[in-house]
Amino acid sequence: MSGPLLQLLRRKIEAEGPIRLDEWWQTCLYHPGHGYYATRVPLGADFITSPEISQVFGELIGLSLVQAWLDQGSPAPATLAEIGPGKGTLMADAWRALGVAPGAREALAPLALVEVSASMRSFQTNRLRGLPVRWYDTLEHAPAAGPLFLVANELLDALPIRQLVHLSGLWFERKVGISGSGHLGLMLDPRPSALGPALPACPDGSIHEISPAREIMARSIAERLVAAGGAALLIDYGDVYQGATGDTVQAVRGHKKIHDPFDLPGEVDLTSRVDFGPVVAAFRAAGCEVAGPVPQGEYLRALGIEPRTEALARNLDEAAAADLWSRSQRLVDPARMGRLFKVLGVAAPGRPLPPGFPAPDTSVPEGAAP
Ligand SMILES: C[S@@+](CC[C@H](N)C(=O)[O-])C[C@H]1O[C@@H](n2cnc3c(N)ncnc32)[C@H](O)[C@@H]1O
Numbered sequence: 001m002s003g004p005l006l007q008l009l010r011r012k013i014e015a016e017g018p019i020r021l022d023e024w025w026q027t028c029l030y031h032p033g034h035g036y037y038a039t040r041v042p043l044g045a046d047f048i049t050s051p052e053i054s055q056v057f058g059e060l061i062g063l064s065l066v067q068a069w070l071d072q073g074s075p076a077p078a079t080l081a082e083i084g085p086g087k088g089t090l091m092a093d094a095w096r097a098l099g100v101a102p103g104a105r106e107a108l109a110p111l112a113l114v115e116v117s118a119s120m121r122s123f124q125t126n127r128l129r130g131l132p133v134r135w136y137d138t139l140e141h142a143p144a145a146g147p148l149f150l151v152a153n154e155l156l157d158a159l160p161i162r163q164l165v166h167l168s169g170l171w172f173e174r175k176v177g178i179s180g181s182g183h184l185g186l187m188l189d190p191r192p193s194a195l196g197p198a199l200p201a202c203p204d205g206s207i208h209e210i211s212p213a214r215e216i217m218a219r220s221i222a223e224r225l226v227a228a229g230g231a232a233l234l235i236d237y238g239d240v241y242q243g244a245t246g247d248t249v250q251a252v253r254g255h256k257k258i259h260d261p262f263d264l265p266g267e268v269d270l271t272s273r274v275d276f277g278p279v280v281a282a283f284r285a286a287g288c289e290v291a292g293p294v295p296q297g298e299y300l301r302a303l304g305i306e307p308r309t310e311a312l313a314r315n316l317d318e319a320a321a322a323d324l325w326s327r328s329q330r331l332v333d334p335a336r337m338g339r340l341f342k343v344l345g346v347a348a349p350g351r352p353l354p355p356g357f358p359a360p361d362t363s364v365p366e367g368a369a370p
Contacts, residue, residue: 005034005265009176009184018177018187022160022213028265029158030116036266037117037158043086047252047269049154050235050296050337051090054327056312058093060303060356061233065094065149066101068231068347068354069108075229076107078146083114083139083217084155088127094151095131108149110134112142139220147229147348150221156236156279157271159213163247164193166206171196174207176262184262199244206244209272215282222286225348233354234344235296238274248273276344283346291345291357297338300331303356 009027013019029036043052050057069078080098082091091111098104109132115121121135136142139150163174163186170192177187199208221232251261253268261268276293283290292299309328313321332338347353 003034003264003266005031006184006263008034009265010178013176013178013184018175018189020162021174021176021186022162022211024176024262024265025160025270028261028268029160029270031266034266036269037120039119039266041087041119041123047255049086050331050341051093051153052087053330053337054324055089055093056305056308056324056328057300057331058090059097059308060300060305061090061151061153061235062094062097063100064233064303064354064356065151065231066098066104066108068352069104069147069149070101071352072147072229072231072348074101074103074107075147076103078107078230079112079142079144079148080108081112081114081139081142081148081150083150083152084158085113085115085124086120086154088113088124090151090153091124091133092128092131107146112136114139114142139224144224144228148221148224148232149230150224150232151235152232153235154237154271156211156214156217156234156274157238158269159211159217161209161211161213161249161272163249164195164199164208164210166199166202166204166208166244168204171199171208184265185260186262200242202244207247208244209246209248209275210278211272211275214274215278218279218282219286221346222283222288225288225346226286229348229351231345231347231351231354234279234346235341236274236276237271237340238276238293238342240277240280240293241275245273245275274342276342279344287349289347289349289351289353291353293342293344294357295334295339296341296343297332297334299343299356300328300338302358305332 032038085091111133113135115135164171173189173193174186175189179185249272251258251268251270258268280290305328313324330336345353345357
């Protein structure tokens, strides 16, 4: 076990002392030469995502965004964008669905794909051949061509996090250092963290995760919505946590959990459950409209996953139809992806939200003046 990233991290820690978890994470996933996303196409090999499970997922996302485009007055030009497009499957399915609204494809092209990984980009180039697509390193690099209609599925869970532990009324940050046995691993910074006063009240021994990178991502999407209009859908596994999040880091390789990923930088996928609370707060602080997060199963049902599956199944033989139904079921079943995954809807200030979310409760409370 002496990969280039392990040597690089070990040398840095030997020279500077333990490093923050988000710095270790950033290097593992995003190092330009040897990071996990720089060196492979992990979808299918290490994990599978909703668009890869069924075409219905991307179609319904496409329909939701095109409805948001119609509800915001069918602006032209506008931009359909995806951050972290993976194998390009969601965008291919969404593009097909856009065909239902005359003028939508013309108005929303070229499609803006924000992708950090060169290997993913080359996969997407093949998958989306023939579609009007442009790639960008960050959303800021994409030209502002009218209102933005954006989706990001399983992006936030990959962004780096920090972890803190609550002990005797104080918070201490977990860092990555070198243990007595010479292995990389987590250790506690002996100095209390200055972040303590901003963290939730919780029992001794609690672990809490924060992700400044997610909040930066939310602010950059919000900035574009505020400046130009539009809407966004962010889908990920997680919740709005009331207290501490706990330790939710998940390292995966070949569909199997890896219990100690610290000596395997760049070799395993890293994710953590998204705490949507700070993400929602970032959008609200920018003045955006927010709906959810709601469970993925409820959202897909509200958008009509069942009638869509039924319509597709009619043209299939019995075995293929059963397979299609079981894939839709996997996306909505609360015991599988239907409850763990959540969908957050966002719109520019004062603009309508995409469909699929419960209507805001506008009932007048009893006793309140009409
Ligand atoms: C878990 S995959 C999800 C792929 C796809 N959205 C799907 O649902 O199948 C994460 C994707 O986000 C990309 N990615 C990760 N961090 C990113 C970032 N900071 N900016 C843009 N893309 C990123 C990865 O290269 C990969 O394409």
